Amino acid sequence: MIGQTRLQILTRSPGQWVAGPYLEFPFSDMQSAVTRLEIRDLLGDGNECLITREPFAVGPANAGMSTVIRRLEKGELKILWKAPLEARNLASYPPARRVLQPPEANIGMPGTVTKGELEFRARGRLTDLVWKGKVEIHVLGREEPVESFTIEKTCAWDGTKFAPLQ
Numbered sequence: 001m002i003g004q005t006r007l008q009i010l011t012r013s014p015g016q017w018v019a020g021p022y023l024e025f026p027f028s029d030m031q032s033a034v035t036r037l038e039i040r041d042l043l044g045d046g047n048e049c050l051i052t053r054e055p056f057a058v059g060p061a062n063a064g065m066s067t068v069i070r071r072l073e074k075g076e077l078k079i080l081w082k083a084p085l086e087a088r089n090l091a092s093y094p095p096a097r098r099v100l101q102p103p104e105a106n107i108g109m110p111g112t113v114t115k116g117e118l119e120f121r122a123r124g125r126l127t128d129l130v131w132k133g134k135v136e137i138h139v140l141g142r143e144e145p146v147e148s149f150t151i152e153k154t155c156a157w158d159g160t161k162f163a164p165l166q
Helices: none
Strands: 004-013 016-026 036-040 049-057 062-073 076-089 112-123 126-137 147-155
Touching (some): 016 062, 049 076, 076 126
16 A cells, blocks of 8 residues: 655746645545645736645544645745544543534534535635634533534635634
C-alpha cells in the first residue's frame, strides 16, 4: 500500500511547466487522505484556490471531515480557511450540559455531533463562504441528542484570509 499521496503544483515558466510546491497527504487505515478536490477563483483575481475535503481522526470516537481552502502565495500553499463538515466528538462529555455562545463555538466540542455544508456565495468579484449546519448536544447514557440547533455563518474575505467559522 502507498503510505501517502502528493499533490504537486506545476507553474508555467516560459515554454515549460516547472514543479512548484506540493502537499503530502498521509493515508491511514486504508482511508483516502483527500475525498474531494475542487479548484475555484474565490477572490476574482485569477489565482485559484484549492478546496479539499480531508478526513480527520483524534481517536475512534472523535473524527470527521473538514473542508480546507488553500491558495498558492509566494511559492507556497497557504491555508486560507478550514472548517469541519462532519465532526463527531463522543470520546468524552463535559461534566454538565452547556451550550457555548456564539453557537458556532460548540462545533467539535466534547459531547457533540456536527454536520454542515459549505456554500459559495458571490459578492461582486469576491466569493463569501457560507457554512450551514446543525450541532447536536449529547449526554452520557442517552443515545439521542438532548438538544440541537442550526447555524448559518458567512465567512467573508478580510484581505488576507476568510473569517474563521469558530
